[in-house]
Amino acid sequence: GQQLNQSPQSMFIQEGEDVSMNCTSSSIFNTWLWYKQDPGEGPVLLIALYKAGELTSNGRLTAQFGITRKDSFLNISASIPSDVGIYFCAGQLVDRDDKIIFGKGTRLHILP
Amino acid sequence: DTEVTQTPKHLVMGMTNKKSLKCEQHMGHRAMYWYKQKAKKPPELMFVYSYEKLSINESVPSRFSPECPNSSLLNLHLHALQPEDSALYLCASQEQNTGELFFGEGSRLTVL
Numbered sequence A: 001g002q003q004l005n006q007s008p009q010s011m012f013i014q015e016g017e018d019v020s021m022n023c024t025s026s027s028i029f030n031t032w033l034w035y036k037q038d039p040g041e042g043p044v045l046l047i048a049l050y051k052a053g054e055l056t057s058n059g060r061l062t063a064q065f066g067i068t069r070k071d072s073f074l075n076i077s078a079s080i081p082s083d084v085g086i087y088f089c090a091g092q093l094v095d096r097d098d099k100i101i102f103g104k105g106t107r108l109h110i111l112p
Numbered sequence B: 001d002t003e004v005t006q007t008p009k010h011l012v013m014g015m016t017n018k019k020s021l022k023c024e025q026h027m028g029h030r031a032m033y034w035y036k037q038k039a040k041k042p043p044e045l046m047f048v049y050s051y052e053k054l055s056i057n058e059s060v061p062s063r064f065s066p067e068c069p070n071s072s073l074l075n076l077h078l079h080a081l082q083p084e085d086s087a088l089y090l091c092a093s094q095e096q097n098t099g100e101l102f103f104g105e106g107s108r109l110t111v112l
Helices: none
Strands: A004-007 A010-014 A019-025 A029-037 A044-049 A055-058 A061-065 A071-076 A085-093 A100-102 A106-111 B004-007 B010-013 B018-025 B031-037 B044-050 B053-057 B064-070 B073-079 B087-094 B101-103 B107-111
Touching (some): A004 A085, A019 A085, A029 A071, A044 B044, A071 A085, A100 B101, B004 B087, B010 B018, B031 B073, B044 B064, B053 B064, B073 B087
Parallel strands (some): A010 A106, B010 B107
Antiparallel strands (some): A004 A019, A029 A085, A061 A071, A085 A100, A085 A106, B004 B018, B031 B044, B064 B073
16 A cells, blocks of 8 residues: 655754654555654654645745655754654645545664 | 544534534553644644643634543533534644654534
8 A cells, every 4th residue: 555654763963963754655646744753642743734835834844745745854953952753754645635645753862 | 553543433412412523542651632624724732741741732723622531532522612613623642752643533523
């Protein structure tokens, strides 16, 4: 079935470093979503992308919808301790309007 | 069994009705979530259950009442809903060690 490949699986970085993670798929999506899960909470929406090539920022976060519609990346600049958590990408399939596929998550750790 | 099963798949109800949505998983996951997805929009988090206890309520109206009777089952009780509550309601569970999310197919609710 359709699946997303999200990488990396986990990251250990120093505070202040930039972070980059991405999702790729063999399927074409018409929407890409990025969710963040804080420790002890549920995944909540960070950024939604609706057009191929779209680049959207939300504070220190920037996400892009790949031109091929098969990938997306999320960058976090100048990481801070509250960026710790699990980041999930999700794609909505072209041929099934409401079907959303989630990646397996990228676990971000920030070293003191 | 790596499935999250949601029933019913479709539900039509009047504004005075009382109904329930059901979600079941037998993967031993102790975190379960309810999401609401309006047409063409991303899923939005409603409730977080951790070890059968409600830990987060994302300011959801009281006409939605969640219940977690045991570690495999999550219900969403509906009463006095409004037409704008019509949406796809998604249940998800989460694997403790990897953080991987498992979503059900959803229950599509129409409120007349």
